[in-house]
Amino acid sequence: MASSSDCLFHGCFQDWINQQHQDLKELTQALDTHTPDSDHLRCLIHKSNQHFQDYSAARAELSKLDAASFFFPSWITSFESSFLWLGGCRPSLYIRLLYYISGSELQAQLADFLEGCTIGNLADISVAQLTSINALRARIVKEEDSLSNKMASMQEDAADEPLASIANKPRTVGVYSRAVNSVIETHSRALSGVLEDL
Numbered sequence: 001m002a003s004s005s006d007c008l009f010h011g012c013f014q015d016w017i018n019q020q021h022q023d024l025k026e027l028t029q030a031l032d033t034h035t036p037d038s039d040h041l042r043c044l045i046h047k048s049n050q051h052f053q054d055y056s057a058a059r060a061e062l063s064k065l066d067a068a069s070f071f072f073p074s075w076i077t078s079f080e081s082s083f084l085w086l087g088g089c090r091p092s093l094y095i096r097l098l099y100y101i102s103g104s105e106l107q108a109q110l111a112d113f114l115e116g117c118t119i120g121n122l123a124d125i126s127v128a129q130l131t132s133i134n135a136l137r138a139r140i141v142k143e144e145d146s147l148s149n150k151m152a153s154m155q156e157d158a159a160d161e162p163l164a165s166i167a168n169k170p171r172t173v174g175v176y177s178r179a180v181n182s183v184i185e186t187h188s189r190a191l192s193g194v195l196e197d198l
Contacts, residue, residue: 005065005066006069008062008065009062009069009070009073010074010075012055012058012059012062013073013075016051016055020051023047023048023051026044027041027045027048060192060195064192066188067188067191067192067194067195071191072084085144086147086148086195090144091140091143091144092140092141095133095136095137098133099133150194151194154187154190154194
């Protein structure tokens with residue numbers, strides 16, 4: 001049975017998914033015109049980025065209720081869960097997707113590209129743009145590694161002294177333990193802090 005916080009988290013996630021679909025629809029419609037308006041596209045991109053920032057802020061705030069639910073959401077499939085990294089998709093995965101789509105489009109239009117024709121898609125990424133993307137990817141991977149190390153350290157901290165000493169004390173299964181609850185609450189606050197850092 002889902003808790004009330006699970007329902008809140010799922011609602012936040014579902015609102016985000018719906019917003020992404022709406023943003024993608026608007027961007028696709030703007031790109032489908034014969035001459036896309038650059039200012040309008042920038043506005044749509046800014047709006048989409050703002051929606052992501054709003055989702056991240058809402059998620060960080062809700063995580064204060066039960067951070068573990070965002071790291072291991074009950075409302076997604078096990079297949080989807082296999083892609084999670086710190087409660088969401090690894091940011092560098094988007095860069096890899098960009099590389100793949102760009103390469104696929106370039107390969108599909110190689111003859112036109114060699115003749116100097118521009119198509120107006122990801123195959124037309126300039127050297128300067130690709131250099132910026134590579135620099136962004138390097139920064140993202142560095143931040144991902146830092147957050148992964150922080151998570152590993154948090155797990156070690158929780159398992160080291162507090163839980164190990166509690167596990168060595170004889171008690172019956174299912175008995176409430178103030179010490180265990182304290183460790184879990186401390187770990188949950190630390191998890192919430194990680195989501196705020198994302």
